[in-house]
Amino acid sequence: MKIVVGFSGGKDSSLALFRLQHNPEYEIDSLLVTLTEGFNRVTTHGVRYELLKQQAESLGIPLREVWIPQECTNEEYQEIMGKAVADMKEDEVTHIAFGDIHLKDVRNYREKMLSGTGITPLFPLWEKPVEELSHEFINLDFKTIITCIDMDKLDKSFSGRIYDWEFIRDYPKEIHDLCGENGEFHSFVFDGPNFNFPIKFELGDQKVTPDYFTKKDRFLYIDLIPIKNMHL
Template sequence: MPRSLSSPSRFGIMNSEKIHCGNGEANMKTVIAFSGGKDSTLALHKIQQDPAFEVDSLLVTLTEGFDRVSIHGVRYKMLKQQSESLGIPLREVWIPQDCPNEVYQERMGNAVSGMLDDGITHMVFGDIHLADVRAYREEMLEGTGITPVFPLWGREVGELGREFINLGFKTVLTCIDLEQLDRSFAGRVYDKDFLQDYPEKCDVCGENGEFHTFVFDGPNFGFPIGYELGEERVAPDVRTGRDRFLFRDVVPK
């Protein structure tokens, strides 16, 4: 389908025309912005319940020379096991360590161009209530022809956390912010006992960066992913230089 050229997106892609399927809203080819954590996995599950969407792939950002999911720190090998269990291929974007913004923009722009070539019309995000993050994603995709979708947006976080557990999802905390949570939370499974112990002042879905997770089983998984907890590593806050983020490695079993 020919694309009209209009104002460029932040990725440098010029395309203002929305691409629609011939049968209206059915079977919209979709990519999931995926980290391996609970919010993106639940967003995937929601979209899979909607016959209007056809999930094509999981978009993942990985760090070169580190072979881990950017920010979350989960091993690439574990991510590939998630992909296999979910039955959905990965669409990988590799970025350098300490990636400059212009390099990130370039590589994500190349990824978006590849999506357009593959007929992708929608990208799904697991954001819940951070308006600035949503606005950033919308701005990045504006003018590309790919529509952002936020299936969890506006949900009450306590309700969403309980729903995640009640649906049968199982996830483990792989990174915590030591300024917000006690180090004992690293490596814990996100379950009803976790919710009881969780500080009331913190966002139970971790939307404010309290924690990140790795999902190892759920209703849309073909098989559970075996893992063991590995070593702990503390990383500094790049703004202050103080030790702040505790990573608990998740190792293939």
């Protein structure tokens, strides 16, 4: 089965990819990524396009890029993604995998989007305990950094931290999702067992952005500045 992996560069999609790479039934075709025009960054996660390209190079898997406009409407998104799915079908892709864990509305949306296309959605991490997944991720020696936090849920001190045992120890007990699937945080994986070389970067400026609906300052991003990698 020829499979495309929905990829953000973060830990959940990276773990889903790793699991699929160890399943002989699947041939990984490419990494499906959504980027925002003008910003040249991964949508939502805010990571620079250049770092995403380095990830793909290290993983040895080509990117399948989907570019969306700033302030993209749902109708625009569906049209753009529909074209991307049609292109996959032409390339004989049979499945798309996503790193979703427990958000049923997100899964339902993806299944509805792919209904009738001939491409089947897969969810390798679905309904796995988040504590189990977080421990698996760290034990596999993945390295990831927190690139964005929701300040309504996490203290600013979590910005730019490495996702490790110390992070888990300090994570607020009242937030039960160690994987942050409700948007508590986003991340960038810079090394791991399926990487051929680590991605090098330095921390840049932090920036606060407002909630789309309330216009209240809510999300804290930290810029990751690429350091030229000798492997590229």
